[in-house]
Amino acid sequence: MGTILVTGSLGQIGTELVPLLVKKFGPSRVIASDVKSPNSDIFHEIEYVPLDVTNRDLVASTLKERSVTEVFHMAGILSALGERNPELAFMVNSVGTFNVLDSAMKAGVNRVMIPSTIGVFGKDTPRDNVPVVTVTRPTTMYGVTKVNAELLSAYFRSKFGLDVRGVRYPGIVSYKTPPSAGTTDYAVDMYYHAVAGKNYECYLKEDAALPMMYMPDALDSLMKLYSADEGRLRYTIDYNISAFSFDPRTLAESIRKVIPDFNVTYRPDYRQAIAETWPRSLDSTDAKIDWGFSPEYDLDAMTEDMIRNLSEMHLKSQPSR
Ligand SMILES: NC(=O)c1ccc[n+]([C@@H]2O[C@H](COP(=O)([O-])OP(=O)(O)OC[C@H]3O[C@@H](n4cnc5c(N)ncnc54)[C@H](O)[C@@H]3O)[C@@H](O)[C@H]2O)c1
Structure with missing residues (x-):
């Protein structure tokens, strides 16, 4: 049993995901990381390592030296901040995601979980009941970088067989x-x-x-997808859920x-x-069929x-x- 690394673990999702992973897999298997330092002992049970995902050498050495077998890649720059600082959004969301995928592939990591977003859609996308495969031509830097992350994930999956999974989270x-x-x-x-x-x-x-969606359903969905039979998955990190x-x-x-x-x-x-x-709304049917998405x-x-x-x-x- 190898190590599970969480990037961006001090964010809105990471701070709730880490305790869930600790509960499920035990404290010895989980390592939390972020570019920031934790300002309290929120992860007192487990090891915390500083990790800037834009630093490719550091990402690669962290995965190798700590025998990481699974990555939950939660580091990101979200939509409003991304519009204020597009270069940072590009570096973290596109370059950082490439660094994680490339290092994971080279280190023989078993599975990488990466959330995508409704930000991948744009004005040319239908507004209601949007399916997984549709027009993704966003006009925000956040959207541009997250479409890039979706395509990179699909590339690493098809070219190198890396098991990459994720959902397009709504708000x-x-x-x-x-x-x-x-x-x-x-x-x-x-x-x-x-x-x-x-x-x-x-x-x-x-x-x-x-x-x-509400956070308990967001976390439950991620873990359902994590545990799903790989053979049933028709998409990579682009499952619509809402x-x-x-x-x-x-x-x-x-x-x-x-x-x-x-x-x-x-x-x-x-x-x-x-x-x-x-x-305005998403069609989550594919997530229901492939891995049992069912919000409460x-x-x-x-x-x-x-x-x-x-x-x-x-x-x-x-x-x-
Ligand atoms: N929260 C939402 O409503 C929502 C919706 C859709 C998708 N998502 C996706 O979920 C993921 C996590 O979102 P969140 O809501 O927790 O975001 P957040 O902004 O709350 O947290 C992101 C974390 O990433 C860290 N980070 C930033 N730059 C970094 C770097 N260079 N290296 C390492 N860590 C870095 C930040 O310090 C922060 O702790 C993102 O990929 C985001 O696109 C979130």
Whole structure:
């Protein structure tokens, strides 16, 4: 049994994925890494190594020296940050992903998991019920680099037999680590404001519908795909998955079922232009057929769970009198 390396493990997904992998495979098998240093002992049970995925030699030596057999490649620069810093997005998402794939192939790694995104779609893509194989001509740097990552993954799979798997995640909602750089982050922000008793000014229009899912379903899906029989997989990292779609107005209504006096105003910024290039809904049928994608949470169930957990966190953070 070899080592499982997680890149970008301090991000929104990585911080929740690492404990799940530790629970499933044991602390001795999991190594967490990121370009940043952890500012607390969040991964106290396991080894943490600093790893910048743009450093090809370091990626290669880390995989070899630590006998890595599986990589969960979560390092990335998301859509909003990518538009502010396109060169960084290219270096991390395209060059970094090449470094991981090339080093994994040379080190004989058994499996590489890489999330893709609805950011691969663009204005020429149909807006509703989008299938896996469709037009992918994004106009954001994030999208450009993630299409590149999809094509690189398919290349390494077909040319070298490297087992690369992943999903096109929609916007992911979670409460443990606040997201920082995506276009769909407004949803998480809305919950934070509602629980703190504040109103929210939304940077997307009230009818900007996008495909979304809750973090427990996002992690469960990744692990289902990880464990799937390779012979059943028709795609590489481009499986569409989405639990539901909503726009900011519908999310606010769902929150008001629990917090009735919550109010939202709308002041769209540059992220509205990004959202307008993405589909309103995805067709997840191929993921259901090939590896049993089956999300549990609908919008209201997610809202109840988010508000319950954020309220507990909010109470704990209040100074005691
Ligand atoms: N969160 C979402 O809603 C969402 C949706 C679709 C796809 N994804 C994909 O999932 C993956 C993880 O996303 P996330 O939400 O956890 O992002 P995030 O921005 O929260 O975390 C990314 C992590 O990557 C790290 N990182 C940045 N540059 C690095 C480098 N050079 N080397 C190593 N690490 C580096 C960051 O420090 C950060 O901890 C990305 O590939 C992203 O495209 C996320």
